Amino acid sequence: MYGLPVPLENPPGSAFLLAAVGAHAAARFAERVAALDLTPPQVGLLGLIAASPGQSQQQVAQVLGMPPSRLVGLVDALADRGLVERRRNPDDRRLHALHITEAGRAVLDEIGAVGRAHDDALCRSLDADERETLRALLSRIAADQGLRPGVHPGYRSV
Amino acid sequence: MYGLPVPLENPPGSAFLLAAVGAHAAARFAERVAALDLTPPQVGLLGLIAASPGQSQQQVAQVLGMPPSRLVGLVDALADRGLVERRRNPDDRRLHALHITEAGRAVLDEIGAVGRAHDDALCRSLDADERETLRALLSRIAADQGLRPGVHPGYRSV
DNA sequence: CCAGAACGATTACAACTCTGAACGATTATC
DNA sequence: GATAATCGTTCAGAGTTGTAATCGTTCTGG
16 A cells, blocks of 8 residues: 655654554565575465465465465465475365465574564664553554454455 | 565564554555545645745655656646646746645645544544654654654655 | 355456666856 | 756556456256
8 A cells, every 4th residue: 555755743643653663664674584585475484374274265365365366376385485385185175274284384493583684674763661551552552443453454445 | 665574583573563554544545535536645745835835846756755757647637637737936037936726725725634533543543642752752752863843755766 | 066155366457657778058167 | 068967757667456257177957
């Protein structure tokens, strides 16, 4: 989706600050995972498959809020690199159950380190208490706004 | 840029929460301004022209961090609706100085109301003190991360 | 048991946006 | 006065995303 270049007022409201800092955080994270030859959607998909393995692509697509046709390319990229595998469900051979591989789990560990470094770099101007305060406030907003915990709303539709 | 669908860990770090809530805020704001037949980039451009009129398109493009060729279409859309006008600089007739019109200022007022409503809706679960705390923390991060105050980093390049 | 509808995954196609180079017009430099 | 540089614009190419058609599989009703 689009970004908002400039604020409407001075000082900028919380919503504008949130969008700006959030976009910055996303961009920096994208830079970091690019060093692992991954895009943020691939990272998110890998994490979701690891968190709840065996789901069908349609289920995953609905959770992420993206059209199933788009998931195909993402899964292809991860499967070609051996990080994920599609297993046909013997009971219903239409479904492709998604599972993470050992290599995928190893990459996920690297991603975890990258994520922690990213988090530290972003919040380096805040002390531990302030970080916790920020997390609490953001979590409250997320819950109030109906964001499913842990799912990034960067994919519209649904 | 991309969004990150799912977090790497539980509980999600501040960076992930920021990206998620920020994307949500941007998406909701886009919905609101769509009712005015505007896109967020158009809104940002209109606000910037109002805040510092008379600038050339190249200057504006550099401030927003987007290629000048992209600005053309944005300015066209606003100029076609009479919200903005290009004035040739008599001293240097290569430059198109951008100015906001009366109609543009009226639309900007509507945008301001939309923005305040958006802000209130987003932060409705926070009281006044908490909103101020959130704004202070986000401002600190933005300053530390080198975000020019008031400019949304949603346009890479530069 | 069989024909047709329903469903999951994939592919194909079209619409859209963005980027980068090329182009006329104008101005600065030597 | 000729050449280079600048500004705005245009154009073509690449990349991305959503919709619709396709293929194999499974469910449903007679």
